[in-house]
Amino acid sequence: MNKRDQKELMVFLGMIGPGLLVYLFIVAYPILYSAWLSFTDFNPNSGGDWSFVGLLQYKTMVEDPNFWHAFKNNMIVVAVSAFGQIPIGFVLAYILFRNRVKWGHFFQAMVFLPQFLSTIVIGILWKRMFAADGPASRIIQIFSGDPSRQFDLMLKADTVMYPIGFALIWMYTGFYMLIFLANLQKIDKSMVEAAKIDGATEPQIFTRIIMPLMTGAILVSAILAIAGSLKGFDLIFAMTTQGLQRNNAMVLPIFMYQTAFQDYRNPMRFAYGSAISNAIVIISMVMILFSNWVGSKFNAGEDY
Amino acid sequence: MKKALFTLLTLTVVLSTLFLTGCQKKADGDSASGGAPVVVKTMAYGDNSNAEGMSWERIVGYFMDENPDVIIDYEMLYDEAYHQKVVARLASGDVPHMAYMGADARWGAPWKEAGQQWDHRDLLKDSMYDTSLIPAMGPNGEIYEIPLGTSNLTTVLFMNKALVEELGFSEPKTYEDIKAMVPAAQAAGLEVISIDGADGWAWGSCVMSAFHARTSGDPNWVSKAVDGQNKFTDPEFVAALELIDMMVKDGVIEQKAVLVDYGTNISNYSNGKALFMVQGQWAAGGIENPEVADNTVMMAWPAMPGEKAGGAGSVGAAIQVGYGLTKAGAADENVKAAAMRFLDVFYSEEETTQRLRDGAIVAPILKGYQTPSDLPAIIAEKVRFAQSVALQSDVVDAFLSGAPNDTLNAGMQKIVAGQSTPAEVAAEVEGLLR
Missing domain, CATH: 3.40.190.10 (Periplasmic binding protein-like II)
Structure with a gap:
């Protein structure tokens, strides 16, 4: 290595060094600590001795019915994101792109509006919507003619994810719409014009030109949706009250939180909580790899 | 451009002044103590x-x-x-x-x-x-x-005295007295007892913390159960859970209560939509309607069916x-x-x-403290009530924590919603605890 290379190396290290140190301390260290903790019985709150317990925490996790309940709910959230938010966002973006509605900018702003609101505010808003004699109950009462009828889907484990899914779509669809709209606007309009001159119909333009060019954006959106869905905590936590509703709607991050931070009876709760959080990461990675694989089959990343 | 420069200059001067003021204050503090x-x-x-x-x-x-x-x-x-x-x-x-x-x-x-x-x-x-x-x-x-x-008294019945008397009733001494109010209350479009039943803890802290003592006759039944001397599947605890079921079936507590949160519950009571509200003593400060606050009487749960003498009149206290x-x-x-x-x-x-x-506390712990005579009516009522409580019972979550407590709270909500029986809930709690 000559002097010039050495100097460049020093400059390189000097430039990335501070950022790398911050990254290692704030991101890498907690990940490694969490991985280590999940193989021990250590309780950082009480301190003291610890032992290596192998896969005990993971074994406890897969034998815990609450884990599978939370996992099932998380998969529903992923499905709502992937097959609800993304398609609706895409359709809305396409309608705006093709100028199919008047006041497009107004609708664009309205759909994107929830992104400007705090998640906690949105959670409380939807909690009020589904409360006793709240707007959802009032609608049921009007249509049924029974003033005592209540919107009770939040109380049942097998129906609680419907209202939550609805709220998730309301909140995040605007985000995906904007991603798709930005990508649609990058498409060379002359391609669409040429297709129209050649007699292509609107569905043909959509399926033969737009869709192939948008697979990359759809893949990126799917990855964002999966990662966001699996770590999603705040909206569901704010929408539900402590007790039956939150137990019904429990997703893996809430299960991890309740285990590590609230279950004082379990002295290994931090280690168990770490195992759950590692499981969330592993599940996310598997699903993202799957998305990439699916994307590759559809030629994701095709050039404009 | 000039305007931007002027704004920037003003901002710099203001921030510098604030910074220097802070430094001066800190220096004063340091010098006053002769050190950091x-x-x-x-x-x-x-x-x-x-x-x-x-x-x-x-x-x-x-x-x-x-x-x-x-x-x-x-x-x-x-x-x-x-x-x-x-x-x-x-x-x-x-x-x-x-x-x-x-x-x-x-x-x-x-x-x-x-x-x-x-x-x-x-x-x-x-x-x-x-x-x-x-x-x-x-x-x-x-x-x-x-x-x-x-x-801290947690199982307090707040009674809207004016509303109760308007319907032709008086302060209830027994559960049957409350049950007798149901038809008149329903006809008037009022709830009898309102509770923030969407919050699991409200059932544990504000209801069950009195009921376990009433049906067992032992105000310390819960702490003994956690210690292993009692089981949550014992008939007296199941009987306490059955009281909740009974109240819903009798219309004393409406099934929709399980969808009402803390703020809404206090607001409903404060707006005269319920004859009674069950909550902890701290909720007194949240009753903002002066007409209701001034007419509120605080009381223990009245005598419940199957109540044993050892737990009569008990109020959950932590x-x-x-x-x-x-x-x-x-x-x-x-x-x-x-x-x-x-x-x-x-x-x-x-x-x-x-x-x-x-309204943050029941009564002070200061020596020789004289309660002011000009306290708001609701606060004076709280002090009166606290002094009248003769028997205090275990508050459930002061002894039971983690998954068994969560299961009990959610289980009581399931009983109200008609999704579980008292025996099933009791068995689930006991199973998780041992």
Whole structure:
């Protein structure tokens, strides 16, 4: 290595060094600590001795019915994101792109509006919507003619994810719409014009030109949706009250939180909580790899 | 361009002034004590919009103005965020010197687990506190925090006296008396007893904490069950759960209560939509409608069907939370002295009276304290009620925590919603506990 290379190396290290140190301390260290903790019985709150317990925490996790309940709910959230938010966002973006509605900018702003609101505010808003004699109950009462009828889907484990899914779509669809709209606007309009001159119909333009060019954006959106869905905590936590509703709607991050931070009876709760959080990461990675694989089959990343 | 420059210049001058003022203040503080001020790292409870938080900020502000040698370096959080942060700080080793804490299974557990509970008995001034009003919190009579007031009453029935009398009834002595009000209340479009049933803890703290004593005749039944002397599947506990089922079937509590949250419950009662509300004593301060507040009578649950003599008239009561030093704080003599100086101000008669007026406490623990005669009617009623309680029973979540407690709370909601039976809920709790 000559002097010039050495100097460049020093400059390189000097430039990335501070950022790398911050990254290692704030991101890498907690990940490694969490991985280590999940193989021990250590309780950082009480301190003291610890032992290596192998896969005990993971074994406890897969034998815990609450884990599978939370996992099932998380998969529903992923499905709502992937097959609800993304398609609706895409359709809305396409309608705006093709100028199919008047006041497009107004609708664009309205759909994107929830992104400007705090998640906690949105959670409380939807909690009020589904409360006793709240707007959802009032609608049921009007249509049924029974003033005592209540919107009770939040109380049942097998129906609680419907209202939550609805709220998730309301909140995040605007985000995906904007991603798709930005990508649609990058498409060379002359391609669409040429297709129209050649007699292509609107569905043909959509399926033969737009869709192939948008697979990359759809893949990126799917990855964002999966990662966001699996770590999603705040909206569901704010929408539900402590007790039956939150137990019904429990997703893996809430299960991890309740285990590590609230279950004082379990002295290994931090280690168990770490195992759950590692499981969330592993599940996310598997699903993202799957998305990439699916994307590759559809030629994701095709050039404009 | 000129306008932007002018704005930038103004901003710079203002910020510089603020910075220099801060430096001057700090320098004054340093010089007053002849050294660096003592920093008391504190975990406080409240938020900027409630009486508890505003009172804390005000007290800290004037204490530090008058004691420039002390800095109360606090982090203030409320509700779930507070509990989460306590666990996170203790687990990470960032132990505060002084904190809002309790001594039971919910408020005291993380401090106990971290070995940070510290006995205050030697520092409590006999001239200031009536120590007979401060219950023992440890096995040897230790006092781990200074309670804000006397025992926290959690199973209180708030009765809208005017509304009850308007319907032709009077203060109920038995459950049957309440049940008799149902047809008239329903005809008037009113609830009989409102509860924030969407909050699982409300069923445990405000209902079951009295019912277990009523059906068993033992006010300490829950603590004995947690110790293994009783089982949650015992007939007396199942009978207590059956009372909830019975109240829903009788229309005394409406099934929709399980969809009502804390704020809505108080608002419903405050707006005259219910004859009674069940909550803890702290809810008194939230009844904002003066017509309802001035007409409210506070009472214990009346005699319930199948009630045993040993539990008659019992009211769920837990040790009140308050501020205390941690072991880490007490280890440093300067910090300990500074913190106790602050606590003397925090628990002063003036501040305690304000807390009483805010509705935050039942009754003070100060020696020779004279209750002011000009208290708001609802607060005076609370003091009267507290003094009338003859028998206090275990509050469930003061002894039962984690998954069994969550299951019990959610189980009671399932009973109300018609999704579980009392026997099933009892079996599930017992299964998780042992």
